[in-house]
Amino acid sequence: MLEDLGSLKKVAEATHVTLPAVSRALAELERGLGLDLFTRTPQGIRPTVYGECLIRHARNILTDVQQVRDELNSLYNGSGGKINIGVYPASSSVLTPKALLLLKQRSPNTNAQVIEGTRPLLLPQLWEGKIDLIVGRLPAVPPSSGFDEKPLLEERLVVVTGPQHPLAKRKRLQWADLEPYPWVLPPHASQIREPFERILGKQGLEFQRNYIETMSVQVARSYLYCSDAISILATTAARDKFQPLAILPLALPPMLRATGMMWNRNRPFSAATKLMMDCLEDAAREIREKEISQPNATF
Known part of the structure; x- marks a missing residue:
């Protein structure tokens, strides 16, 4: 204090x-x-x-004491415990909700708190034990960092628009066809902004002044629905069944590290954390199987 x-x-x-x-x-x-x-x-x-x-060290001790108190209360009250999950806003719009659904189906009394934030915000909280897992695009961290990770989904990026876009129904496109339209872009600090700009540069395209930047998948999707803008998203986010986007027939090379889960190897897992990790693995398996069975779906 x-x-x-x-x-x-x-x-x-x-x-x-x-x-x-x-x-x-x-x-x-x-x-x-x-x-x-x-x-x-x-x-x-x-x-x-x-x-x-x-x-x-005092803060670590206080965090451990709080976790012990919470777990003892859960055992006394017959609860399944609680899991604190950090998620990145641009990379967990599909995997995390599916895993949470499995969690509640398997253990209704196990509760979860989902904390959305950027990497600089979430990694210190994972280190201090304030959150148990981070789910999202795995960052490149050295082995000496004290974090362990498990890749769950290998995703590719796709070029997307809203279903009402003039290009949405086209079966064939050239990169030059995108030139008249505005963009929704990830910020410069994101992993994919610079490589994507290089790709467009090779195609003779440059970003005009008419664009917005956001890490939020929901903001990007909603904006695409009400405009003629173009964006890039991971396939699972583009194929949201409640608000599907049109995937344009333009190929992008791999630019993403895998989506997965990360944890502090120096802290033991609670029963709730172990259960959530199993749910994340099973949810990722379901997504992969659906991708295989419906490779061209736009659900």
Whole structure:
């Protein structure tokens, strides 16, 4: 709390403890460790390197205690526990809902919290144990990162439009046919933006000023439905049965790492986490089998 608030006075006010008591507690902790944990700066109290180390481990301990309490409560109340799942907005619109459906079918009392976010937001939470799994496009992380992963789906990208688009019914197209239309693009920070721009460059096309950028599959899909814009999406997202998109007959080379699940190898799995991992594998198998049986479907 002291790191977050940056002031002994604010900590005292937040915890309803007197300022001398907070100051004395900090002094006793530093004296017991024989280390300076915080230093005073013009911007307030800031942790030293020793303080940062202690804070990091203390937060891990608090997270572990919270998880133990939740699991004990689940056992006492007859619940199946809880799973906290991080998902990337651009890559889990099909796999995660299918896996959650399987989870609730197999264990109705196992609950799930789904947290959508970007990689810089979710990876620290996975490391700290605040989330149990990340589901989405697997990032390239070194073995020393402490994370393990399992690929579940190998997907290709397709060029898509809304079903009302002038090009939607065409059986044959050239890349030049796309030139008059605006685009819905992934942001520059995404894995596929730069390689896709290179592909268009080889075809003699460049992005005009008329485009929008989003990582949200739902925003992209809805915008395509109400405009003549063009976009690129993974096949499973393009073939959503409630809001299908038209897949244009233009081939793209592989540009994506597999979609899969990632976890912190240093933290043990709860029963709920193991069950969710099984559901993710089974859901991915169902998607792959459907792709094989209906390779050209636009459901």
